[in-house]
Amino acid sequence: MSHTIETQVCIIGAGPSGLLLSQLLANAGIDTVVIDRKDRAYIEGRIRAGVLEQGTVTALEEAGVADRLHREGLPHSGFELAFDGDRHRIDIEALTGKTVTVYGQTEVTKDLFDKRHAEGQVFYFNADSVRPQDLTADRPSVSFTHDGAEITVSCDYIAGCDGYHGVSRQSIPADVLKTFERVYPFGWLGVMVERPPVSHELIYANHARGFALASMRSERRSRYYVQCDLDDSIDNWSDDRFWEELALRLGPDAAAHLQTGPSFEKSIAPLRSFVAEPMRHGNLFLAGDAAHIVPPTGAKGLNLAAADVRILSRALIEHYTKGNDHHIDTYSETVLKRVWKVERFSWQLSTLMHQFPENSPFEKRMQRAEFDYLTTSEAAARSLAENYVGLPLE
Numbered sequence: 001m002s003h004t005i006e007t008q009v010c011i012i013g014a015g016p017s018g019l020l021l022s023q024l025l026a027n028a029g030i031d032t033v034v035i036d037r038k039d040r041a042y043i044e045g046r047i048r049a050g051v052l053e054q055g056t057v058t059a060l061e062e063a064g065v066a067d068r069l070h071r072e073g074l075p076h077s078g079f080e081l082a083f084d085g086d087r088h089r090i091d092i093e094a095l096t097g098k099t100v101t102v103y104g105q106t107e108v109t110k111d112l113f114d115k116r117h118a119e120g121q122v123f124y125f126n127a128d129s130v131r132p133q134d135l136t137a138d139r140p141s142v143s144f145t146h147d148g149a150e151i152t153v154s155c156d157y158i159a160g161c162d163g164y165h166g167v168s169r170q171s172i173p174a175d176v177l178k179t180f181e182r183v184y185p186f187g188w189l190g191v192m193v194e195r196p197p198v199s200h201e202l203i204y205a206n207h208a209r210g211f212a213l214a215s216m217r218s219e220r221r222s223r224y225y226v227q228c229d230l231d232d233s234i235d236n237w238s239d240d241r242f243w244e245e246l247a248l249r250l251g252p253d254a255a256a257h258l259q260t261g262p263s264f265e266k267s268i269a270p271l272r273s274f275v276a277e278p279m280r281h282g283n284l285f286l287a288g289d290a291a292h293i294v295p296p297t298g299a300k301g302l303n304l305a306a307a308d309v310r311i312l313s314r315a316l317i318e319h320y321t322k323g324n325d326h327h328i329d330t331y332s333e334t335v336l337k338r339v340w341k342v343e344r345f346s347w348q349l350s351t352l353m354h355q356f357p358e359n360s361p362f363e364k365r366m367q368r369a370e371f372d373y374l375t376t377s378e379a380a381a382r383s384l385a386e387n388y389v390g391l392p393l394e
């Protein structure tokens with residue numbers, strides 16, 4: 001059995017990018033169909049980002065899904081950098097006038113799903129063989145199988161919000177697509193624990209034994225990471241080993257306040273910097289991880305996805321409500337300018353905060369000198385802070 005449905009924008013991917021885009025377009029009266037190869041429970045269950053830029057909070061307010069975020073999110077006015085136990089606070093609010101909000105991506109996704117379902121959004125979950133087609137035609141389409149039926153969504157535009165492993169980017173002809181990548185020689189081992197965080201603010205630590213990050217999801221739930229080898233396995237990391245290593249890398253002051261307990265999520269994520277150009281081909285637009293990946297050091301992945309979606313939704317709304325295609329025609333150029341600046345920040349902070357196997361004693365001294373510069377120069381600290389709180393959309 002097969003059938004075709006018509007819509008204005010077909011969104012591939014129901015992660016934060018696809019859900020936020022669907023909501024912002026719905027608020028402007030634009031019809032969408034959202035397709036995902038997984039289901040809601042799986043998507044909500046992925047443990048990922050934890051820190052929202054003010055721009056992302058604004059986007060969620062515009063989408064009408066920020067009530068719980070404002071009730072439960074934790075505003076942060078600074079974070080700490082630590083080097084071999086020496087700690088220094090970056091006062092982002094004093095330096096930029098802005099704060100960030102600690103609120104898990106899981107919660108953002110739940111809030112968006114709740115509102116999309118309440119408004120009757122058409123979703124196709126557990127979709128197989130998703131295929132964007134006729135990207136340069138006036139009416140491109142997306143075909144897929146769902147519950148044994150072959151479905152085709154005919155649309156004006158396709159939004160590829162299907163993440164790094166999605167099909168959208170792969171649909172851009174090889175002679176058009178250019179990709180840029182840096183794979184880091186280590187990963188992050190992350191755990192979640194139902195214990196109060198070691199500090200009320202985040203601590204990013206560079207220690208001779210490796211990077212560590214103390215983060216949180218609430219005042220009772222903490223999120224911690226340690227740098228590990230790329231080929232490491234969670235089977236090598238008992239909770240006891242993890243807590244011992246984290247304490248060493250955070251330094252004695254923090255270790256004295258570390259409340260350990262049984263971890264209830266443990267996973268290893270690789271780190272890469274990746275950008276695909278262009279972010280538009282014909283009537284296909286890429287947004288979020290479908291087009292770019294940043295190492296999580298700068299807390300930018302989710303926030304960069306949200307910024308793409310704000311720029312893309314404006315372009316589509318201008319087209320449908322005013323017949324103005326300027327922002328559609330300049331989407332890729334506009335969004336990539338900001339993507340590359342965020343890629344630079346995430347790469348730079350990752351280079352500063354990690355132990356690289358290939359680093360000579362000279363590079364290690366450069367890392368320490370950068371830390372000492374950041375702790376003594378207001379200009380250097382302000383540059384770091386303005387990137388951390390989020391660069392302007394344009």
Ligand code: FAS
Nearest residue numbers: 013015016017036037049162163166288289299300301302
């Ligand atoms: P997503 O990958 O979230 O969503 C893409 C969706 O598309 C998925 O639901 C997938 O099922 C669907 N899809 C894929 N292929 C499809 C197909 N062929 N057909 C239909 N659907 C398809 N960012 C931070 O800021 N801080 C962090 O600490 C952080 N930690 C991370 C840890 C890990 C392990 C990972 C993988 C990422 C992390 N990120 C972090 C980045 C992450 O938050 C992303 O930036 C964010 O999920 C991007 O959202 P989307 O662009 O929606 O992509």
Ligand code: PHB
Nearest residue numbers: 050215223296297298299
């Ligand atoms: C997290 O809480 O998961 C987190 C916070 C800040 C980062 C990376 C991850 O830079």
